[in-house]
Amino acid sequence: MGVLRYSGREESILGLAARAEETDPLIVGALAPPVPTGPWAAPLADGPLSARLTLPGSKSLTNRELVLAALADGPSTLRRPLHSRDTALMVEGLRNLGVDVVEVPGDGDFGPDLRITPGELLGGTIDGGLAGTVLRFLPIVAALASGPSNVDGDPYARKRPMRTTIDALRGLGVEVNDDGHGTMPFTVHGTGEVRGGELAIDASASSQFVSGLLLAAARFTEGLTLRHTGERLPSMPHIRMTIECLAGHGVHVDEPEPGVWVVAPQPIRAREVTIEPDLSNAGPFLGAALLAGGTVTVGGWPASTTQVGDEFLRILPLLGAGVTRSGDEVTVDGGAGVLGGTPLHAADLDLTIGGELAPTIATLLAFADGPSTITGIGHLRGHETDRLTALATEIGRLGGEVAELDEGLEITPRALHGGAWEAYADHRMATSGALAGLVVPEVTVDDIGTTAKTLPEFPELWTRMLGRDRTATRWEPLPL
Ligand SMILES: O=C(O)C1=C[C@@H](OP(=O)(O)O)[C@@H](O)[C@H](O)C1
Numbered sequence: 001m002g003v004l005r006y007s008g009r010e011e012s013i014l015g016l017a018a019r020a021e022e023t024d025p026l027i028v029g030a031l032a033p034p035v036p037t038g039p040w041a042a043p044l045a046d047g048p049l050s051a052r053l054t055l056p057g058s059k060s061l062t063n064r065e066l067v068l069a070a071l072a073d074g075p076s077t078l079r080r081p082l083h084s085r086d087t088a089l090m091v092e093g094l095r096n097l098g099v100d101v102v103e104v105p106g107d108g109d110f111g112p113d114l115r116i117t118p119g120e121l122l123g124g125t126i127d128g129g130l131a132g133t134v135l136r137f138l139p140i141v142a143a144l145a146s147g148p149s150n151v152d153g154d155p156y157a158r159k160r161p162m163r164t165t166i167d168a169l170r171g172l173g174v175e176v177n178d179d180g181h182g183t184m185p186f187t188v189h190g191t192g193e194v195r196g197g198e199l200a201i202d203a204s205a206s207s208q209f210v211s212g213l214l215l216a217a218a219r220f221t222e223g224l225t226l227r228h229t230g231e232r233l234p235s236m237p238h239i240r241m242t243i244e245c246l247a248g249h250g251v252h253v254d255e256p257e258p259g260v261w262v263v264a265p266q267p268i269r270a271r272e273v274t275i276e277p278d279l280s281n282a283g284p285f286l287g288a289a290l291l292a293g294g295t296v297t298v299g300g301w302p303a304s305t306t307q308v309g310d311e312f313l314r315i316l317p318l319l320g321a322g323v324t325r326s327g328d329e330v331t332v333d334g335g336a337g338v339l340g341g342t343p344l345h346a347a348d349l350d351l352t353i354g355g356e357l358a359p360t361i362a363t364l365l366a367f368a369d370g371p372s373t374i375t376g377i378g379h380l381r382g383h384e385t386d387r388l389t390a391l392a393t394e395i396g397r398l399g400g401e402v403a404e405l406d407e408g409l410e411i412t413p414r415a416l417h418g419g420a421w422e423a424y425a426d427h428r429m430a431t432s433g434a435l436a437g438l439v440v441p442e443v444t445v446d447d448i449g450t451t452a453k454t455l456p457e458f459p460e461l462w463t464r465m466l467g468r469d470r471t472a473t474r475w476e477p478l479p480l
């Protein structure tokens with residue numbers, strides 16, 4: 001069965017939609033209408049917000065748990081997993097390698113749960129789409145298979161850095177055929193086992209190179225002693241997340257010194273796990289309060305988490321937001337907001353630990369009371385698109401001034417005007433266009449559907465956040 005996306009009030013494959021509407025005043029992320037195609041007119045806020053919402057599961061947690069479940073010693077269950085393009089690609093890739101993944105009824109408002117039963121890994125096709133987690137995690141799983149696996153993805157994914165994965169596999173004794181450019185497509189020739197042992201890699205282009213190796217390392221014959229040799233290592237919380245997910249499956253990762261990780265060969269225990277809501281995807285919604293004014297509350301916020309999206313609770317106050325917590329709810333209060341005449345505070349931010357937050361923060365800073373910088377994000381040039389150029393171009397197209405630095409952006413606020421906003425197939429560029437369009441009339445995002453990468457419900461949740469109606473009526477298969 002394919003992964004399903006809800007798009008309606010009265011129908012639900014699990015009968016959950018109507019119940020949620022009746023009993024829960026929260027806006028529920030998994031219950032959403034079709035993603036619009038074609039240019040999307042970003043809705044303009046007409047006053048301060050007063051919104052409460054919950055969001056679907058974390059992409060990063062869902063895709064880690066899918067991989068670990070596939071390599072585990074028995075069947076596992078993911079409760080409240082994300083259902084999006086990135087997770088659908090992970091599911092399809094695992095199925096192609098020989099893993100059984102089925103949807104089972106869930107316990108809440110977030111669509112079906114997933115039951116994963118490991119099988120004999122035979123090798124197969126891996127379409128990574130534009131999903132960094134699929135591109136960097138699944139080739140390592142494919143190396144454990146007994147046959148070859150072809151790895152490819154979207155046109156832009158062929159530009160994303162893959163050399164570290166390719167070199168790492170070769171360093172572990174796995175044959176890989178590629179065109180020598182360190183990008184996709186390539187073929188991993190699995191022989192049924194990976195020797196493992198000592199390995200040095202340069203993960204300065206992406207933390208996902210480290211995570212991918214650590215996730216599978218317990219299944220290597222000699223385990224793994226992994227050393228990062230590059231000058232910088234971005235997104236450390238994502239590596240921490242990998243280590244915590246492994247711990248949940250009984251695998252301890254030793255860290256004898258910074259930048260070194262040791263995993264002994266051992267079974268990966270199956271488990272049942274509930275996926276936290278995606279806190280990085282909460283960013284545009286929380287940031288909306290600073291632009292439109294008023295409050296946005298997000299429910300289900302974990303008390304403690306490895307998700308870097310938690311940093312929004314520390315960053316948004318620097319920009320002028322009030323942030324309060326009550327139980328599992330987080331509320332961001334934007335006061336009068338930009339709409340009410342209060343610009344954000346300018347800030348200089350090092351986002352080395354959370355590059356995926358940068359598009360949201362950069363867009364907000366275009367509405368600050370002075371110039372700001374974001375540093376530590378040079379590797380964003382290898383994300384879904386070159387995000388530094390994309391942000392400079394798109395904010396610039398609206399009349400803003402954004403200078404590209406080697407490792408970041410300098411944002412000088414200017415009066416903005418409407419215009420076309422290109423998403424470059426990047427979900428966070430698309431949501432950033434929506435954010436700007438909240439207070440800049442007539443911003444049109446070329447492809448809001450690209451939010452399906454991690455949040456197919458985005459357009460729906462966005463308009464509901466603004467207090468506007470939704471109209472959709474049925475479930476639809478998520479296009480792959
Ligand atoms: O492992 C993960 O789940 C991720 C790691 C980070 O990648 P980079 O280290 O390449 O930035 C992050 O930006 C990405 O959105 C998700």
Ligand SMILES: C=C(OP(=O)(O)O)C(=O)O
Nearest residue numbers: 130131132133356383384
């Ligand atoms: C960089 C991102 O994604 P990916 O997992 O494709 O690297 C992101 O979601 O911001």
